[in-house]
Amino acid sequence: MEQRELRRAVEAGRATARELGLRVDDVVVVHNSDRVALRLVPCDVLARVAPVEHLADSEFEVEVARRLADVDAPVAGLEPRVEPRVYVRDAFAISLWTYYEPAEQVIAPADYADLFLRHHAALRRIALDAPHAGDRVAVALKEVDDRERSPELADADRDLLSGTLGGLGAVLNTARASDQLLHGEPHPGNVLRTREGLLFVDLATCCRGPIEFDLAHAPEEVGKYYAGADHSLIDRCRALNWAMFSAWRWRRHDQMPDRDHWRVEGLRRVRAALESRPER
Incomplete structure (x- = not known):
């Protein structure tokens, strides 16, 4: 995202998490492309924020994650402290995921x-x-x-x-x-x-x-x-x-x-x- 849109995306992610009762003092941009991944701290949540025209894709992704969680698939999980769905704010689709501390590992x-x-x-x-x-x-x-x-x-x-x-x-x-x-x-x-x-x-x-x-x-x-x-x-x-x-x-x-x-x-x-x- 361009810087202006990125600032709006960051604020949409921050505000959505706060409204859901999660503490957000800072936001770290983990990845920026056509949608962004944000680490929200200190609640340690990963927010995935996309332009609202990608709402269907975001909803599909959440549904895939929900179903795979039931069969113990090796996938990142949704944030368990909030309802597992996509939230819409300021023309952005926002989903909230578990944040995982990275481990130093070479994948054999x-x-x-x-x-x-x-x-x-x-x-x-x-x-x-x-x-x-x-x-x-x-x-x-x-x-x-x-x-x-x-x-x-x-x-x-x-x-x-x-x-x-x-x-x-x-x-x-x-x-x-x-x-x-x-x-x-x-x-x-x-x-x-x-x-x-x-x-x-x-x-x-x-x-x-x-x-x-x-x-x-x-x-x-x-x-x-x-x-x-x-x-x-x-x-x-x-x-x-x-x-x-x-x-x-x-x-x-x-x-x-x-x-x-x-x-x-x-x-x-x-x-x-x-x-x-x-x-x-």
């Missing part, structure tokens, strides 16, 4: 794979109406193919992303027999290293698809420790995921920190993933 590939196995098992135990991963690919493709939505994307790069999203996106539709609920974007940035162990965050990306779609977000070594994974499909999904990531970065109003770097790096990762596929 086997531990990452175990986290996936436990999370996927928990997701199979809940009933949830979630979009298919292929639907997310279609949205990304629309961003790429619409020059008004991505005006700064060069023609050659547009062709690269459009071809990758359209070609490899079809792979997801042929693997539907093995579909299940997924995290959706379980990359290392969405894994908390806590004293309670490894936990997934950012649950709004929950979708349906093959487990390889999730595994493709992790370092390559992780898939080797996940029994039964199709490594060829992981490779294809890795290229697809980087193409989706790049599509978001070239949106006109994308607000990811260091966006210019990630625009270039995302395209490089797409090319590298395509070149490394064994079936080339």
Whole structure:
């Protein structure tokens, strides 16, 4: 968020928590992108604040968290001292979560794979109406193919992303027999290293698809420790995921920190993933 909007978001998070009886003397910005994560102290709550147009996504994320809490999934929990829902204030959607003290920990590939196995098992135990991963690919493709939505994307790069999203996106539709609920974007940035162990965050990306779609977000070594994974499909999904990531970065109003770097790096990762596929 730009600084003016960020100040409003911080105040909305602070005021909402105080109205709910939580003590807030200070606010620390943990992450700032199209939505922000705020640590509220001394109550030690994590507030996730998004523009109100993302209200449905915030409500979906809270619902996913509520259901996964019932099956002991390895995910960050909602703040137990308040009602588990999304609050709206000053054109922002605010959800309140448990704050976890970070632990110094290098995630070994086997531990990452175990986290996936436990999370996927928990997701199979809940009933949830979630979009298919292929639907997310279609949205990304629309961003790429619409020059008004991505005006700064060069023609050659547009062709690269459009071809990758359209070609490899079809792979997801042929693997539907093995579909299940997924995290959706379980990359290392969405894994908390806590004293309670490894936990997934950012649950709004929950979708349906093959487990390889999730595994493709992790370092390559992780898939080797996940029994039964199709490594060829992981490779294809890795290229697809980087193409989706790049599509978001070239949106006109994308607000990811260091966006210019990630625009270039995302395209490089797409090319590298395509070149490394064994079936080339």
